[in-house]
Amino acid sequence: MQKPVVDLSDCILCGVCVDVCPEVFRMNNAGYIEITELTDYPQACVSEAIKNCPADCISWDADNEHIQ
Numbered sequence: 001m002q003k004p005v006v007d008l009s010d011c012i013l014c015g016v017c018v019d020v021c022p023e024v025f026r027m028n029n030a031g032y033i034e035i036t037e038l039t040d041y042p043q044a045c046v047s048e049a050i051k052n053c054p055a056d057c058i059s060w061d062a063d064n065e066h067i068q
């Protein structure tokens, strides 16, 4: 299963991913973006967030072998 990841060192906390795909991305109490744990991630919605992220810091976790 592929899982989206956010590189927090590049994230500028613009909130676009949360606007575009709130079922996956949320801002936690500490003010950082978190990925909601899902068994299946909506491809289209995550792709939209990846496309619109101004810092280009969202990607699919390439390591599919790893079940988290």
Ligand code: SF4
Pocket: 006, 010, 011, 012, 013, 014, 015, 016, 017, 018, 033, 049, 052, 053, 054, 055, 056, 057, 058
């Ligand atoms: S769209 Fe990108 S830069 Fe903006 S909050 Fe989300 S991960 Fe961070």
